[in-house]
Amino acid sequence: MAMNIDFTGKTVLITGAGRGLGKEMAIQFAGCGANVYLGNRKVDQGEETVAELEAMGVRAGFTKCDVAVEEDVEKLIADAVEFGGGKLDVIVNAAGVICLQDLMYIKPEEVERLFSINVGGTVNMLKHGLKVLEGQKSGNFITVSSIAGRDGMNMLQAYSASKAAVTSLTQSAAKMAAPYGVRVNSILPGIIRTAMWEEILDGMANEWNPDVKNTTTPEQREELWNASVKSSHGPRAAGRGHRLGYGLHGVRLCPRDHRRVPLHRRWHHLRSLGRRRQPAGLAG
Numbered sequence: 001m002a003m004n005i006d007f008t009g010k011t012v013l014i015t016g017a018g019r020g021l022g023k024e025m026a027i028q029f030a031g032c033g034a035n036v037y038l039g040n041r042k043v044d045q046g047e048e049t050v051a052e053l054e055a056m057g058v059r060a061g062f063t064k065c066d067v068a069v070e071e072d073v074e075k076l077i078a079d080a081v082e083f084g085g086g087k088l089d090v091i092v093n094a095a096g097v098i099c100l101q102d103l104m105y106i107k108p109e110e111v112e113r114l115f116s117i118n119v120g121g122t123v124n125m126l127k128h129g130l131k132v133l134e135g136q137k138s139g140n141f142i143t144v145s146s147i148a149g150r151d152g153m154n155m156l157q158a159y160s161a162s163k164a165a166v167t168s169l170t171q172s173a174a175k176m177a178a179p180y181g182v183r184v185n186s187i188l189p190g191i192i193r194t195a196m197w198e199e200i201l202d203g204m205a206n207e208w209n210p211d212v213k214n215t216t217t218p219e220q221r222e223e224l225w226n227a228s229v230k231s232s233h234g235p236r237a238a239g240r241g242h243r244l245g246y247g248l249h250g251v252r253l254c255p256r257d258h259r260r261v262p263l264h265r266r267w268h269h270l271r272s273l274g275r276r277r278q279p280a281g282l283a284g
Helices: 020-031 043-055 070-083 108-118 120-136 147-151 157-180 195-205 218-230 268-275
Strands: 011-015 035-040 060-064 090-093 140-144 183-189 248-253 260-263
Touching: 011 020, 011 070, 011 120, 020 035, 020 043, 020 090, 035 043, 035 070, 043 060, 060 070, 070 120, 090 120, 108 120, 108 157, 120 140, 120 157, 140 157, 147 157, 147 183, 157 183
Parallel strands: 011 035, 011 090, 035 060, 090 140, 140 183
Antiparallel strands: 183 248, 248 260
């Protein structure tokens, strides 16, 4: 489902844009006319996405970035601002990782990796991204959490905890940025068939045994995928699966009065970016 919003002339920065949700977001924004700058750890994925976006007729750029490394994030933000002619309109931090390991067996280094990227990376992006947006007194920052961070998910306990932290960081950052006319939103994806979910399907098929790899048949994948969608929390949490326009929850904190407003309308938080004006009385 494509967004029907005009982003012509706007600059969007997206991390984790080499695959999955981040890449699809980049394509969606480009389809609306936005110029898109990408951050990604894997150079080949980032360059491939840039080529796809340029083929759509928009400007695109790329910087290699590990969001867990603050120096990488500083360079990414600086490069993106230069790409945007001194301004950024939207920042989306979609970079994240998952660990398919039960709480009773997860290793300390796996927990550290989860939190350094999912939580530390969000902190780094908020810290340096909001400096730019607050300085220009406009813009929108979007984090990517998960319904696992809201409800918890069996066999993904540490991942769920890391995403709960992302949601909390977003809520706090929204209150901090509101006086500058900057909106900070979070989306909580449900079941969307990305490469990350393919890993989860493998884990389910192998009974979460980390020593068993790549044994899942296509038939098993489809059966597990269909069962996952049916057993989810309904259309608002799981939707119809693999398309970006479905399976999203969101939380928006209104800059005017800091009230927490739940969103259960698909892409409402992104639709608002293209047509809402800055609330009165927030400049300065």
